[in-house]
Amino acid sequence: MTKHRMYDLIGIGIGPFNLGLAALIEEQPTLTSIFFDKEEGFNWHPGMLIEQSDLQVPFIADLVTFADPTNKYSFLNYVHKQNRLFQFFFYRRFDIPRREYNLYAKWVSANLMNCQFQSEVVAVSYKGDMYEVRVRETATKKVSTYFAKHIVVGTGSVPFIPDNIEKSEHVVHTSNYLHAAKDIKASSSIIVVGSGQSAAEVFYELLEDQKHHKYSLTWYTRSPIFSQLESAKLGQEVFSPDYVHYFHGLSYEKRKEALERLDSVRNGVDKETLMKIYDLLYNRSVEGRDKKITIQPLTEMNSVKVENNCLSVSCKQWEKEKKFTVQAEKVVLATGYKPHIPEWIWSNKDDIVWESEKEFKVDEKFRLVWKEERQNQMYISTNLEHSHGTAATNLSLAVMRNQTIINDVAGREVYPIQKDTIFQQLMPDA
Numbered sequence: 001m002t003k004h005r006m007y008d009l010i011g012i013g014i015g016p017f018n019l020g021l022a023a024l025i026e027e028q029p030t031l032t033s034i035f036f037d038k039e040e041g042f043n044w045h046p047g048m049l050i051e052q053s054d055l056q057v058p059f060i061a062d063l064v065t066f067a068d069p070t071n072k073y074s075f076l077n078y079v080h081k082q083n084r085l086f087q088f089f090f091y092r093r094f095d096i097p098r099r100e101y102n103l104y105a106k107w108v109s110a111n112l113m114n115c116q117f118q119s120e121v122v123a124v125s126y127k128g129d130m131y132e133v134r135v136r137e138t139a140t141k142k143v144s145t146y147f148a149k150h151i152v153v154g155t156g157s158v159p160f161i162p163d164n165i166e167k168s169e170h171v172v173h174t175s176n177y178l179h180a181a182k183d184i185k186a187s188s189s190i191i192v193v194g195s196g197q198s199a200a201e202v203f204y205e206l207l208e209d210q211k212h213h214k215y216s217l218t219w220y221t222r223s224p225i226f227s228q229l230e231s232a233k234l235g236q237e238v239f240s241p242d243y244v245h246y247f248h249g250l251s252y253e254k255r256k257e258a259l260e261r262l263d264s265v266r267n268g269v270d271k272e273t274l275m276k277i278y279d280l281l282y283n284r285s286v287e288g289r290d291k292k293i294t295i296q297p298l299t300e301m302n303s304v305k306v307e308n309n310c311l312s313v314s315c316k317q318w319e320k321e322k323k324f325t326v327q328a329e330k331v332v333l334a335t336g337y338k339p340h341i342p343e344w345i346w347s348n349k350d351d352i353v354w355e356s357e358k359e360f361k362v363d364e365k366f367r368l369v370w371k372e373e374r375q376n377q378m379y380i381s382t383n384l385e386h387s388h389g390t391a392a393t394n395l396s397l398a399v400m401r402n403q404t405i406i407n408d409v410a411g412r413e414v415y416p417i418q419k420d421t422i423f424q425q426l427m428p429d430a
């Protein structure tokens with residue numbers, strides 16, 4: 001077992017959230033840091049890097065720009081280094097392809113000295129004045145021990161698969177869609193379940209490619225309508241530091257109520273994807289309705305069972321309370337994700353302050369709240385919706401979070417947080 005020196009900050013997971021943190025902290029010569037990820041290298045939701053799908057935030061929400069537009073890891077610098085700045089200029093768009101965002105982030109991670117892949121954090125324990133972090137190399141299984149004054153947990157999310165779905169190679173979560181797409185398209189019948197952005201993107205991709213294949217295509221969702229994600233500019237101001245500050249100051253009950261009321265900015269499909277789907281359906285229908293396409297809202301999927309190498313899918317049209325069962329060769333689950341909270345956090349359960357059974361208390365500076373106050377912080381960037389609102393999983397606000405964490409670790413304002421960032425006011429003038 002190798003022993004390493006002490007770091008100011010150890011990051012666990014290198015998704016976009018911690019990658020941005022690694023890029024910003026690297027600029028600070030007085031702060032030492034190292035970030036670990038169990039994967040081979042950076043790869044952002046590879047199963048959903050569908051061609052023509054765009055990042056759902058403007059490119060300015062890259063890994064560093066909101067903290068420091070002059071940082072060398074900005075998206076604009078990446079495009080410049082790729083000799084694509086003119087094409088990007090003529091492209092005249094703020095929303096970039098998701099595949100390009102992934103390549104940009106890969107470029108950042110490859111240039112950072114403080115990111116170490118193929119390294120799974122298997123245990124974290126608090127030693128009273130520091131954290132001990134045990135890291136297993138995925139190739140050799142060798143375990144090394146590292147120490148840090150503070151740690152930041154950026155372990156992201158994992159696919160959510162509802163109960164009553166029998167495990168089968170024929171049932172694919174959207175997180176794995178592209179890896180399984182060839183196999184899915186070779187089948188005779190496909191059901192897509194869900195109504196969010198991922199469901200719509202997968203449905204559109206399958207709809208477009210249907211002309212080259214023989215499959216029937218069905219889209220079920222429990223939602224009463226296929227609704228559009230609210231994108232009005234004033235409404236978007238909930239994704240601002242000011243709103244996060246306001247939201248965090250509410251009581252737990254008020255925050256939960258507010259989240260429900262903010263459903264239109266949290267759930268739904270972007271306008272462009274919905275328009276592309278409708279236009280394609282319209283074009284296909286000029287010579288008559290295609291019987292091989294079914295789109296049905298108000299429908300919940302209750303179970304999926306494997307029978308004779310086929311899937312038996314039991315559903316209910318809940319408004320009319322009509323149960324029915326359909327057969328399909330493939331089911332694509334667009335059932336979303338849930339926060340990935342590592343086991344070693346659960347094992348400290350009794351020392352943490354909880355707001356509900358699964359929602360830990362996190363202070364405004366993204367520090368997990370312990371029953372006994374600690375000098376050494378455990379910062380968290382996952383499972384934050386209940387404490388920091390709908391912007392918790394948004395890439396643009398991730399930079400503000402990272403600025404806050406660095407300022408707190410440094411004990412001074414390294415990256416000033418912008419204030420008065422929106423045109424609305426959330427409280428009357430005193």
Ligand SMILES: Cc1cc2nc3c(=O)[nH]c(=O)nc-3n(C[C@H](O)[C@H](O)[C@H](O)COP(=O)(O)OP(=O)(O)OC[C@H]3O[C@@H](n4cnc5c(N)ncnc54)[C@H](O)[C@@H]3O)c2cc1C
Nearest residue numbers: 013015016017037038048055056120121155156157394395
């Ligand atoms: C398909 C999809 C598209 C999205 N598109 C957008 C968008 O356009 N705009 C937007 O604002 N938001 C988007 N989001 C939401 C959010 O921005 C992303 O989920 C983002 O990836 C979250 O980043 P993260 O760093 O928290 O986690 P992740 O990207 O999930 O990364 C977590 C990392 O932690 C690693 N890890 C976990 N446990 C360990 C361990 N024990 N040891 C070492 N490593 C570990 C994993 O290997 C992984 O690499 C999207 C989400 C999804 C699922």
